[in-house]
Amino acid sequence: MADTYDLIVLGSGPGGYVAAIRAAQLGLKTAIVERERLGGICLNWGCIPTKALLRTSEIYHYMTHAADYGLTVEKPGFDLAKIVERSRKVAGQLNAGVKGLMKKNRVTVVEGTGTITAKGKLSVKQGDKTVNLEAKNIIVATGARARDLPFAKADGDKIWTYRHAMVPQEMPTRLLVIGSGAIGVEFASFYSDMGAEVTVVEMLDRILPVEDAEISEFMTKALTKQGMKIVTKAGVEKLEAGAKGVTAAIKDKDGKVSTETFSHAIVAIGIVPNTEEIGLEALGVKTTRGHIDTDAYGRTNVDGIWAIGDVTGPPWLAHKASHEGVVAAEAIAGYKGVHPMKTDNIPGCTYARPQVASVGLTEAKAKEAGRKVKVGKFPFIGNGKAIALGEAEGFIKTVFDETTGELLGAHMVGAEVTELIQGYVIARELETTEEELIHTIFAHPTLSEMMHESVLSAYGRALHF
Structure with a gap:
């Protein structure tokens, strides 16, 4: 006899496990199915462990340039095995954290490979054993994998x-x-x-x-x-x-x-969505280039089947998947405060040296959309905190609608911009105009002052450059 739930989530990445938590908060009896490790690719093999590696390389860079800060470091070196070990420990710690969240929220975790066998039915293969589950609603959150070159498959060696x-x-x-x-x-x-x-x-x-x-x-x-x-x-x-x-x-x-x-x-x-061999074809779930088609709430064309995250359309980002998970769970639960998913205010971040972060329209896209724009730019070299940090390379660029003052987009490159970008994301979500940003007081000395100066620059009012 099948175990019965209100909702089954197939896949436990940042979209899947967040959807399960939100569903449980709303009173739904929820199960989550995972074939590998809770947290999915992002937590175990993507977003988090890569940042651990990049933190190591950042510190190593500072060590090899210690003289720039008046410091002496003799013969800096590294142990590759220990670098990898630290990264894996970080991932392991967060994996354990997700397990704790599942327990705290009373989400049933079912380990194994899940396949949707019919509407509301899902089987989970656990070695020689098969567990059958039933639920009125199923969220597909199976994510994606790296795309191979067609003429040279990755071998893990070279x-x-x-x-x-x-x-x-x-x-x-x-x-x-x-x-x-x-x-x-x-x-x-x-x-x-x-x-x-x-x-x-x-x-x-x-x-x-x-x-x-x-x-x-x-x-x-x-x-x-x-x-x-x-x-x-x-x-x-x-x-x-x-x-x-x-x-x-x-x-x-x-x-x-x-x-x-x-x-x-x-x-x-690029990536390939994990849509094969999970039962979608038999149910007639529509896809575009392998990615599942959904509405703004995560519904597919098949009643009771929902999809979120990298298995759906772009942008393929963990934070987008998490928000989609919340939206889908709230829609399934009939939560009155649910809002449809919008993709025009999702920040993008690249954690290289220097970092890159952005939200909204580029200058070119804004002009293509027929907008008359005002553009402001401010360089890191004009900021006291950036100079003190020894991070004076980079700039912040803001794009406004000349007529309405709407912040159309913000684009940054330089130290810690992946943290700074959220200020502009909030501004856009609140539909803040240039006037409100101009009259906002920014703490000194901070890197965030450059955000203010970039806005001032768009209107010919920059103070420090």
């Missing part, structure tokens, strides 16, 4: 995906990073700071192509100054792994193909 890059057995000496989105640039930054010679290859005309063009240009110069080689409008035509490394055939913008050798390669060319 050709890596992000999962391999997080637990290296050896430090690359000459690293090829294929793809320059957030994942590619973050790993390029980590390994470069740890001493590897890094080449980044991007098919489009600039790195971090979803960001504002000026941010991409700044990052190209900054990473090049750090010693990286940035190759845009280029593609890897061939990638072969051998005992001593990988050989890559790189086709440039003019069609010329050059062959180069590297010790390792990281493939960071």
